[in-house]
Amino acid sequence: MLAKVYSAAVYGVDAYEVEIEVNAASGAPVIVVVGLPDTAVKESKDRVTTAVSNSGYRWPKGRTTINLAPADVKKEGPSFDLPIALAMIAASEQIDLPNFDQYSFVGELALDGGVRAVNGVLPIAIEAKRCGKRAIIVPEENAQEAAIVEGITTYGVRNLRQAFEFLCGNAVLTPTTPEPFSEARQDYEVDFADVRGQHAAKRAIEVAVAGSHHLIMVGPPGSGKSMLAKRIPTIMPPMALEEAIETTKIHSICGFLANKRSFLSLRPFRSPHHTISDVGLLGGGSNLSPGEITLAHNGVLFLDELPEFKRSTLEVLRQPLEDAKVSIARASGSVTYPAEFVMVAALNPCPCGYFGDLKRECRCSSVQVQRYRQRVSGPLLDRIDIHVEVPAVHFKDLTGTHSGESSSAIRERVLAARDIQQKRFAKSQGTRCNARMTSKQLKTYCAIDDDSRDLLRMAMHELNLSARAHDRILKVARTIADMESAPNINAQHLSEAIQYRTLDRNLWV
Numbered sequence: 001m002l003a004k005v006y007s008a009a010v011y012g013v014d015a016y017e018v019e020i021e022v023n024a025a026s027g028a029p030v031i032v033v034v035g036l037p038d039t040a041v042k043e044s045k046d047r048v049t050t051a052v053s054n055s056g057y058r059w060p061k062g063r064t065t066i067n068l069a070p071a072d073v074k075k076e077g078p079s080f081d082l083p084i085a086l087a088m089i090a091a092s093e094q095i096d097l098p099n100f101d102q103y104s105f106v107g108e109l110a111l112d113g114g115v116r117a118v119n120g121v122l123p124i125a126i127e128a129k130r131c132g133k134r135a136i137i138v139p140e141e142n143a144q145e146a147a148i149v150e151g152i153t154t155y156g157v158r159n160l161r162q163a164f165e166f167l168c169g170n171a172v173l174t175p176t177t178p179e180p181f182s183e184a185r186q187d188y189e190v191d192f193a194d195v196r197g198q199h200a201a202k203r204a205i206e207v208a209v210a211g212s213h214h215l216i217m218v219g220p221p222g223s224g225k226s227m228l229a230k231r232i233p234t235i236m237p238p239m240a241l242e243e244a245i246e247t248t249k250i251h252s253i254c255g256f257l258a259n260k261r262s263f264l265s266l267r268p269f270r271s272p273h274h275t276i277s278d279v280g281l282l283g284g285g286s287n288l289s290p291g292e293i294t295l296a297h298n299g300v301l302f303l304d305e306l307p308e309f310k311r312s313t314l315e316v317l318r319q320p321l322e323d324a325k326v327s328i329a330r331a332s333g334s335v336t337y338p339a340e341f342v343m344v345a346a347l348n349p350c351p352c353g354y355f356g357d358l359k360r361e362c363r364c365s366s367v368q369v370q371r372y373r374q375r376v377s378g379p380l381l382d383r384i385d386i387h388v389e390v391p392a393v394h395f396k397d398l399t400g401t402h403s404g405e406s407s408s409a410i411r412e413r414v415l416a417a418r419d420i421q422q423k424r425f426a427k428s429q430g431t432r433c434n435a436r437m438t439s440k441q442l443k444t445y446c447a448i449d450d451d452s453r454d455l456l457r458m459a460m461h462e463l464n465l466s467a468r469a470h471d472r473i474l475k476v477a478r479t480i481a482d483m484e485s486a487p488n489i490n491a492q493h494l495s496e497a498i499q500y501r502t503l504d505r506n507l508w509v
């Protein structure tokens with residue numbers, strides 16, 4: 001007796017359908033798993049047989065062959081337990097389930113037959129829908145996540161018995177109703193209203209978010225760099241449905257969705273420690289999974305204490321910063337993860353943190369200061385559009401009763417500037433914001449008059465700026481003009497943009 005069921009496995013940020021065949025034949029009792037399964041899949045045969053027995057069913061007693069197809073792609077993890085068990089029961093009980101092929105199944109089994117949550121259910125549900133399945137049966141804890149996908153019915157199950165009896169028509173399951181998606185739900189725990197003072201930094205942050213520019217903040221410890229960074233997602237435009245699904249998929253694959261949560265409706269804020277490995281940051285590893293830059297997709301990647309990161313780690317960041325995605329080479333081919341984020345980096349002006357501070361004395365030698373700064377390479381800095389100094393907070397700002405402007409008020413202005421960009425790039429593929437303009441678009445949309453050109457030429461010369469920095473200044477100037485709804489870039493927009501190259505000017509010479 002041969003039973004066939006469908007499941008899916010995650011590769012990159014998507015899933016592909018996996019066909020599982022279980023054949024029960026006569027002969028010596030042995031279970032053979034074929035089709036390139038990894039250790040976790042091989043281990044599953046013990047779990048599956050025990051779970052089947054403990055659920056009150058029989059599993060084939062003769063020679064049982066389990067085949068997972070396609071054979072040429074590696075299958076990882078325990079998520080095939082549930083479909084394998086169902087097919088085994090069907091094969092041994094000689095029950096022909098006519099609707100088996102209209103379902104997709106995913107779930108890990110506990111020894112008592114309970115169904116445990118697995119990672120990546122959202123991409124698996126999307127794939128099931130794409131393959132024309134009528135319904136997907138998933139662990140109850142993952143049901144909300146799968147139910148996001150329209151056009152396919154989701155059933156959450158608690159145990160193996162519930163699933164099998166439902167398929168036989170002996171039990172009823174209620175389809176999971178998805179939580180409605182709401183763009184308006186921007187309930188962040190922090191708000192810019194909490195930040196007093198730091199007007200220049202806040203302005204720079206607003207410009208950065210308005211045009212999706214990368215940002216670096218320099219300032220002494222305690223000046224509020226992390227506090228500012230954490231609030232950046234709160235002024236970004238709310239995620240559209242498509243972005244929310246994309247973000248949720250990534251966090252689903254990594255198993256970072258909180259229990260019974262469906263959409264990730266808030267933009268991610270990732271803040272990896274400086275000891276992070278290259279694999280941790282970029283993704284990859286033996287159990288292929290996305291790294292921090294992909295977890296930050298559609299949100300913010302905050303690198304605090306930038307010079308403390310390994311130089312090699314910072315170097316590998318350069319390519320994803322340019323491309324907004326990362327490709328990881330594997331023996332079985334390469335996988336590409338999305339990585340479109342706003343990078344926010346922070347550093348102290350020197351190892352002790354008080355270089356240039358008027359009240360506290362810096363104890364670092366000039367060699368120490370130079371060495372510290374040189375840990376961040378010029379080419380990486382070149383890719384960061386906006387540099388801003390975050391000085392120690394004035395006493396009067398700290399004690400004043402005047403609270404800062406709220407995130408929602410700033411977000412409204414950001415939205416207006418993004419609106420202009422959306423119209424501008426409506427017809428161009430790939431570009432959605434000023435920071436991502438191609439050099440051709442730069443020529444079209446960042447034309448400047450003669451006075452401005454002189455100003456830029458002078459700045460280039462005096463600050464010894466690279467050609468890349470020149471283009472960055474124009475892009476930032478375009479964003480500043482958009483924030484005023486100005487059709488053309490004027491000298492004032494340009495000087496503000498030039499001023500955001502402070503690191504080129506003050507610190508790195």
Ligand SMILES: [Zn+2]
Binds near residue numbers: 352354364
């Ligand atoms: Zn110092």
